[in-house]
Every structure is written in structure tokens, then in C-alpha cells.
Amino acid sequence: MNEQLKEKIDLLVKNLEARNRSERLLILGVVLVTAVLGYLTFSFDPLRAEIGSLRSQVSVVGSQIAAQQRASAAMLETSQQDPNRFANDRLAVLAREQAVLDEEINNLAGNLVTPDEMTAILTTVLGRFTGLELQNFSNLPAKVLREDFTADNVTV
Missing domain, CATH: 1.20.5 (Single alpha-helices involved in coiled-coils or other helix-helix interfaces)
Incomplete structure (x- = not known):
């Protein structure tokens, strides 16, 4: 080839x-x-x-x-980043809200008199004035302070 x-x-x-x-x-x-x-x-x-x-x-x-x-x-x-950042932020918000609510409760309750204090006050008043005497003593249910308040709004 x-x-x-x-x-x-x-x-x-x-x-x-x-x-x-x-x-x-x-x-x-x-x-x-x-x-x-x-x-x-x-x-x-x-x-x-x-x-x-x-x-x-x-x-x-x-x-x-x-x-x-x-x-x-x-x-x-x-x-x-902090893995609990969301939870900590939410906790801080809730703490601020609780502080505001505590302040409102203290403002509302500041003018209230407890039953023990009321007894002491009445005893003092009755002791000072000789013409006064206790006719009746009863424990009545609490009266509503706000018109929009209902028993359904109460949370414990």
C-alpha cells in the first residue's frame, strides 16, 4: 500500500x-x-x-x-446575634407595659382605704365624739368604679 x-x-x-x-x-x-x-x-x-x-x-x-x-x-x-433577641425584646415591651399598668393601679388604689384602716378610722371617730354610735355594720359588695367594667373583663 x-x-x-x-x-x-x-x-x-x-x-x-x-x-x-x-x-x-x-x-x-x-x-x-x-x-x-x-x-x-x-x-x-x-x-x-x-x-x-x-x-x-x-x-x-x-x-x-x-x-x-x-x-x-x-x-x-x-x-x-443574640438568639433570644426576639424574646428579650418582647419581654422588655411587656415589662414597660406592666410598669405603666402598675402605675395606673397605684394611682387608682392610692385613694382607697382598706377595711382594716376603715375600722380604725371609725373607731377613732366614734371614740372622739360622744353623741355618735354605730347602728349597723355590714360588708357590702364593691361598687363599680367604671361604667365600661364588666365581670368578663376580669382576668386572674
Whole structure:
């Protein structure tokens, strides 16, 4: 087979040598253009397409890495915060509300007299004035101080 190839190449060389110089240059130009186009078609274009594909993959992976870094930074920041922050904030709000309610209760109850104090006051008043005497003593239920107050509003 090697000899057949050599014979064909020798025949091709003889045919080329038989042509004049301008025809040989034209044939050489056609062969070169065909070789360059063959290289571009079969080698260069697929490589360029593969390079473009790989660049897009690198871009996608880069954006994924950036997203993971942002998520990691957010998780790190969250881990450094107080895990009970929400509960502590709510507790502080409730403590402020309780302080306000305690102050309102103290303002309302400041003018009230307990039954023991009332007994002492009545005993003192009756002891000072000789014409006064206790006719009746009874423990009545408490009267409503506010009109919008009902027993349903009471929570214990």
C-alpha cells in the first residue's frame, strides 16, 4: 500500500510540474484555502464554541460562588446575634407595659382605704365624739368604679 501511495504522489507531482507557473500558483492557492477552511471548520470553530461554553459555565459557577459567599456571610452575621433577641425584646415591651399598668393601679388604689384602716378610722371617730354610735355594720359588695367594667373583663 505504501508503494501505491508513492506512485500516486509521484503522478500528482508530475502533473503539477507539467503545468505552467501561474496554474501551479493557482492550484497551490486553492489547496491552501481549502486547508485553511478545513481547519477552521473542523478544528477552530468547535474549539471556539467549546471555549464559549466553558466561559459561560465559569460565569455561572462564579455567580453561584458569590451567592454562597453572601449566604455564608448572612449566616455568620445571624450566628453572632443574640438568639433570644426576639424574646428579650418582647419581654422588655411587656415589662414597660406592666410598669405603666402598675402605675395606673397605684394611682387608682392610692385613694382607697382598706377595711382594716376603715375600722380604725371609725373607731377613732366614734371614740372622739360622744353623741355618735354605730347602728349597723355590714360588708357590702364593691361598687363599680367604671361604667365600661364588666365581670368578663376580669382576668386572674
